[in-house]
Amino acid sequence: NAGVTQTPKFRVLKTGQSMTLLCAQDMNHEYMYWYRQDPGMGLRLIHYSVGEGTTAKGEVPDGYNVSRLKKQNFLLGLESAAPSQTSVYFCASGQVQYQPQHFGDGTRLSIL
Amino acid sequence: GQQLNQSPQSMFIQEGEDVSMNCTSSSIFNTWLWYKQDPGEGPVLLIALYKAGELTSNGRLTAQFGITRKDSFLNISASIPSDVGIYFCAGLAGNMLTFGGGTRLMVKP
Numbered sequence: 001n002a003g004v005t006q007t008p009k010f011r012v013l014k015t016g017q018s019m020t021l022l023c024a025q026d027m028n029h030e031y032m033y034w035y036r037q038d039p040g041m042g043l044r045l046i047h048y049s050v051g052e053g054t055t056a057k058g059e060v061p062d063g064y065n066v067s068r069l070k071k072q073n074f075l076l077g078l079e080s081a082a083p084s085q086t087s088v089y090f091c092a093s094g095q096v097q098y099q100p101q102h103f104g105d106g107t108r109l110s111i112l
Numbered sequence: 113g114q115q116l117n118q119s120p121q122s123m124f125i126q127e128g129e130d131v132s133m134n135c136t137s138s139s140i141f142n143t144w145l146w147y148k149q150d151p152g153e154g155p156v157l158l159i160a161l162y163k164a165g166e167l168t169s170n171g172r173l174t175a176q177f178g179i180t181r182k183d184s185f186l187n188i189s190a191s192i193p194s195d196v197g198i199y200f201c202a203g204l205a206g207n208m209l210t211f212g213g214g215t216r217l218m219v220k221p
Contacts, residue, residue: 004154042116042200042211043155059208090154098209099145103154 003027006091006104013081013111021076021107023091029101031094032074033058034066036087037106043090049074050097081111115139116203116212124220125195131188133215135201143204144184146175149214150197158199159186193219 007022025032030051035043045058047066055066063085065077074093078085089107092100116137125131135144143162147155159170161177161184168175176185184201198214 040213042202042213044211045209092154098204098207099143099157099160100209101157103156105153 004091004093004102004104006089006107008107009105010108011110013078013109015081015083015111017081017111018077018079019081020078021089021091021109023074023076023104024072025074025091025093025102026072027093027102028071029093029095030071031097031100032068033092033094033100034064034074034076035090035092035100036060036085037090038087046076046089083111085109086111116201116210118199118201118212118215120215121213122216122218124218125191126220127192129191131191131195131217132185133187133199134183134185135203135212136183137203137210138182139203139205140181141203141205142181144175144177145202145204145209146173146184146186147200147202148197149200155200191217 004025033048034046037043044060046064049055049068052071067075090103092103094101118135146159149155159168159175164181165179166177172189174187196217198216200214201212
């Protein structure tokens with residue numbers, strides 16, 4: 001089983017560029033999450049989804065947008081990248097609300 | 113917002129030793145989760161605790177939900193080299209899951 005798959009694994013952007021991070025899960029989970037992880041800090045929730053077509057803001061949503069058009073996919077968009085968004089981004093899914101069970105391997109994003 | 117303090121921040125282990133770490137907060141939580149993260153990978157959920165005083169094991173790992181609901185503990189018995197990594201606690205209150213900063217386990221040289 002693939003579990004949670006994130007693409008791309010690495011990306012370098014220039015300030016002001018836009019991009020979309022892709023997340024796919026094959027476990028039929030209702031709940032999906034996007035986190036960012038910065039050095040020395042725990043994971044911080046950006047946005048989450050409780051089902052197809054629904055999204056909600058997490059702890060640090062500014063500068064990001066998300067969409068969940070299909071149950072298995074959760075997309076994270078950066079409209080105008082800023083250096084403060086340099087981070088490792090993790091997608092996760094789960095069967096219990098607010099309890100991420102399975103994480104992807106992360107997307108390492110650098111913004112110059 | 114809520115904060116979780118994990119202790120120790122890092123520690124060295126020798127194969128065969130028992131390891132203890134904890135997570136404390138000034139806030140009350142309804143659920144405690146423990147994760148392990150290996151380099152270059154996402155966290156893996158190890159143990160979930162749902163009730164104050166609850167003690168749950170997963171192989172050599174045992175975690176406890178503190179009786180005050182403000183803390184949680186993780187013990188690893190008879191450590192092995194593959195136990196190295198970063199261990200994160202996370203506490204759930206309402207709809208907010210807060211992660212601690214992690215305890216990094218390393219092997220003694």
